[in-house]
Amino acid sequence: MALSAKAKQALLGPLNKNNPVLVQVLGICSALAVTSKLEPSLVMAIAVTIVTAFANVIISLLRKTIPNRIRIIVQLVVVAALVTIVSEVLKAFAYDVNKQLSVFVGLIVTNCILMGRLEAFALGNGPWPSFLDGIGNGLGYGWILVVVGFFRELLGSGTLLGIQVVPEVFYNMGYENNGLMILPPMALFLVGIIIWIQRSKYKDLQEATN
Amino acid sequence: METISLIVRSIFVDNMVFAYFLGMCSYLAVSKNVKTAVGLGAAVTFVLTLTLPINYLLENYVLKAGVLTWLGEDFASVDLSVFSLLIFIAIIASFVQLVEMIVEKFSPSLYNSLGIFLPLIAVNCAILGGSLFMQQREFANVGMATAYGFGSGIGWLIAIVGLAAIREKLEYSHIPKPLRGLGITFIVTALMAIGFMSFSGINI
Numbered sequence: 075m076a077l078s079a080k081a082k083q084a085l086l087g088p089l090n091k092n093n094p095v096l097v098q099v100l101g102i103c104s105a106l107a108v109t110s111k112l113e114p115s116l117v118m119a120i121a122v123t124i125v126t127a128f129a130n131v132i133i134s135l136l137r138k139t140i141p142n143r144i145r146i147i148v149q150l151v152v153v154a155a156l157v158t159i160v161s162e163v164l165k166a167f168a169y170d171v172n173k174q175l176s177v178f179v180g181l182i183v184t185n186c187i188l189m190g191r192l193e194a195f196a197l198g199n200g201p202w203p204s205f206l207d208g209i210g211n212g213l214g215y216g217w218i219l220v221v222v223g224f225f226r227e228l229l230g231s232g233t234l235l236g237i238q239v240v241p242e243v244f245y246n247m248g249y250e251n252n253g254l255m256i257l258p259p260m261a262l263f264l265v266g267i268i269i270w271i272q273r274s275k276y277k278d279l280q281e282a283t284n
Numbered sequence: 285m286e287t288i289s290l291i292v293r294s295i296f297v298d299n300m301v302f303a304y305f306l307g308m309c310s311y312l313a314v315s316k317n318v319k320t321a322v323g324l325g326a327a328v329t330f331v332l333t334l335t336l337p338i339n340y341l342l343e344n345y346v347l348k349a350g351v352l353t354w355l356g357e358d359f360a361s362v363d364l365s366v367f368s369l370l371i372f373i374a375i376i377a378s379f380v381q382l383v384e385m386i387v388e389k390f391s392p393s394l395y396n397s398l399g400i401f402l403p404l405i406a407v408n409c410a411i412l413g414g415s416l417f418m419q420q421r422e423f424a425n426v427g428m429a430t431a432y433g434f435g436s437g438i439g440w441l442i443a444i445v446g447l448a449a450i451r452e453k454l455e456y457s458h459i460p461k462p463l464r465g466l467g468i469t470f471i472v473t474a475l476m477a478i479g480f481m482s483f484s485g486i487n488i
Contacts, residue, residue: 099466102308103409146403147377154370162366177416180369184409186309257481258303262474266467273462 084195084207088214091276094187095218096269101187104178105219106261112235115223116216117171118178121164123212125156125182126191130208132156133196149192150183157182187215222264230255287431294435297484300410301443302477307410311444312469314398321448322441323394324405327383329437331405332414335376336433337426339415342371372415373406380406410440446476 094100101122108114132152133140140148161179164172172179182188191211196204227233229252232240240249254260300306307328314324345351347368352359384402388395395402405411414436423429450472459468 096466099312100309102312103305106305106308146406147374150373150377150406151370154373158366158369161369177413177420180416181306181409181413183369183373184406184412186404189404257478258305259474259477259481261305262470262477266463266470266474269467269470270460270463273467277461 081203081206084199084203085210088207088210089217090214093214093218093272094190094211095215095265096272098190100190101185101215102265104181104185105215105222106258106265108175108178109219109223109261110226110230110256110258111174112220112223112227114171114174115219117164117168118175119212119216119219121160121179122182122185122187122215123209125153125160126188126212127205127208129153129156129188130191130196130204131201133192134199134201134204137197145197146189149189153188153192154183187211218265218268221268222261225264226255226260230260287427290428290431291435291438294432295439295442296480298436299439299443299480300413300436301440301473302480303484304413306413307408307440310404310408311440311447312466312473315444315448315451315469317452318445318448320394320397321444323387323391324398324402325437325441325444327387327398327402327405328408328410328440329434331376331379331383332411332433332437332440333430334433335372335379335411336414336418337430338375339372340418340423340426340429342375343368343419347371368419372412376411376415377406410436443476447473450476 088094092098095102095105104118104122108118129149129152133149136148136152157180160182161172164175164179191207195207199207224234227235228239232238232245232251240251294300297303301308301311310324315321345354347364349363349365350360352362352364380403383405384395387398387402414433418429418432421432423432447469451469454468454472463471
């Protein structure tokens with residue numbers, strides 16, 4: 075199925091030049107807190123993508139009927155209902171991961187990506203572009219999570235998805251896991267570095283002042 | 285005594301920003317100058333201190349499994365905890381509306397400088413996070429829950445004011461171009477978080 079230029083922009087823009095985490099500064103909280111291991115990062119990325127896409131579709135369908143003054147409450151209710159469904163599904167099928175994510179599944183409700191995209195995109199566009207925009211932003215958020223989770227688990231515990239990848243020989247030669255990578259502040263450093271790399275590539279994203 | 289220790293712990297050890305990364309969006313966006321940062325921090329503290337006890341009461345008298353018995357024996361098997369997210373966010377959203385009206389009336393200049401971020405307190409993860417942590421930790425009584433909300437709010441206030449003060453000084457430093465703005469803010473926050481980790485061993 076061929077996509078029109080606008081739909082392509084909605085889907086692919088957020089992956090890179092319009093990334094929700096790096097450029098729009100949305101959804102930072104959970105991006106940092108759940109990434110100490112790769113597995114919760116993946117689950118979180120999938121959960122957020124699904125919720126964003128469907129919330130975008132629902133709000134886009136309702137956009138002509140919602141009175142402007144109470145739209146935030148309507149949006150919150152739609153999002154909270156979707157998140158409740160996702161959280162129950164996780165409890166049923168991935169209980170351990172759900173335990174690890176603890177309050178952060180519930181906190182998808184207040185993930186700024188959702189509100190940001192609903193306000194900025196779904197209220198002004200039809201259901202199909204909104205769906206693509208939701209998927210795009212979810213994935214744009216997801217790849218950051220996965221990259222950060224990958225490095226933190228690899229360097230911090232020497233494992234990936236719980237499987238040992240740093241060979242035993244390295245440890246015998248004196249290699250040590252970097253315990254600092256598991257601590258929360260390292261996520262901030264990693265995202266800071268990703269921003270640095272991205273902005274040296276795209277000069278027009280650089281900010282003039284500090 | 286227990287209450288004081290809980291307040292101190294939630295300000296320094298379990299700091300909302302540095303230990304759990306909650307409320308990051310507005311934390312990064314409104315920390316350009318100290319004055320607005322203080323205003324937003326105070327608003328967040330206010331909303332947290334008021335919503336936590338209300339959500340605590342709702343959680344313990346309406347939502348939890350088997351707590352509806354005060355309505356009669358027939359309700360002993362009712363479990364409404366599935367709805368806790370919806371109820372919590374509704375309470376928070378209505379309180380934010382209240383704060384917005386108060387600030388608009390008494391301090392129009394603060395109202396203008398906070399702009400879109402005032403209504404967005406409703407989706408500030410620190411506030412919903414406070415309620416969800418309260419649900420998880422099962423505090424003994426309303427007083428403890430209120431103390432926790434107050435402490436978390438003050439912790440958030442300290443964090444955002446600290447970052448704003450540092451960013452005001454950063455104006456004068458020479459930072460590599462790609463790192464300016466957002467990048468350096470992330471790294472400064474990381475350094476502050478490492479600083480706050482030194483509190484983590486403290487037992488009061």
